[in-house]
Amino acid sequence: MLWGTIEERVINLNNARQVSAVREFLSRFSLTFTEQVDYTIALYKNDSIVATGSFAGEVLRNIAIDESLQGEGLTSAVVSHLMQEAGRRGIYHYFIFTKPDKAHLFSALGFKEVGRADPYAVLLEAGIGSIDSYCKEMAALTAHLPSGKRAGLVVNCNPFTLGHQAVIAKAAKENAAVVVLVVSEEGSVFPFDVRFSLVKQGLAEYDNVVVLPGGKYIVSAATYPGYFTKGDETVTAQTRLDATIFAKHIAPAMGITCRYMGDEPYCLVTKAYNQAMLDILPQHGIDVLEMPRISVQGNAVSASRVRELLRQEEWEEIQTLVPDTTYQFLRSPAAIPIIEKIQSSISRH
């Protein structure tokens, strides 16, 4: 470490001048700076940035070191500082997404590889907790299920519809047991707690189905930082990384041998996601079954359709698309803020 000549500064994310200096520095490495970070640090030499790093929740990101100073220990200084600050905020587990050719820099700092999607991205982790302990936990939570053929699904359910119910019911009929993992990441208009409890209520009648929170190893678009991949590559990298981690770690831990998915006629990201599953899972001996969506009066049942109808308050049609448990929730006072949010936004999610 070049003591004396290098100065550590916390970037004020509300200060446009400081943020643009970081943005400019990162652009030299073809990295984009997005404002969805909790904290950013920069190392300065002679008043110009020579290194930077940020974190958003558990994910350390935007780490870059000036070429002329690489190999001087600046990466460890930046990563240490980020871990200390995250630790102060009660975060003791850390992820880094990076390009495969940069992974060794972080392995030297105690980061372990969770999964990779060559040639796009690698996911590494460090700190308290690991994919192995997560898998053990998941194995324990599914141990009570009947033995035999076991299927898995990963769902967002924003909110839970008859379409989701139909796919899971089919899986429950064709398999000895079914594990439903609900994406834990926030970023959908229905908060996780609501999505999770609606899925649980909607599947209460199936004895051989267990509904569990997906946890942090389901790589969603919300956790995956697209800053080092370009355009379409971002979706490819995220979906392939997620498929690989599911196939190599999560599915074997819970004894899942096939995965069901609803086919996706509308959303391109979900379509790419399904494609990644079809490409990767069979390589690991996991069957992938894509179910056609059920239709009501000629329209495919989808959660985005339900949200659209909520915007227009078309209650009669909503009732034909969701199970009674979801409908009761949507009509309850607890749903009012969510519906207001849908009506005031233009996002599809």
Place this chain on the structure above:
Amino acid sequence: MASITKTAQAGTLESSDVMITVAPGNQGSGIVIELESIVLAQYGEDIKIILEKTMKEQGVTDIYIKAVDRGALDCTICARTLAALSRAGAVLKEAII
């Protein structure tokens, strides 16, 4: 024997330092050490002995210790461990001056 109440860390990943993270373990789990080191082959066992000795001296048990070592000296390892314990709510036997 006392146990700690929360997770805490001390140290950095810079060369010649060690980052120690301590977390409360399940009751009866004892002292669980996970060590990563660039000199694991040469000094791995010695580092574990220092960590365990420090815990015992402080009378702390049922603790999970994660140490990522970058070639720290014994005194550094000991100091970082004590700092982590203190941040985790352990009352140290001797005051650190």
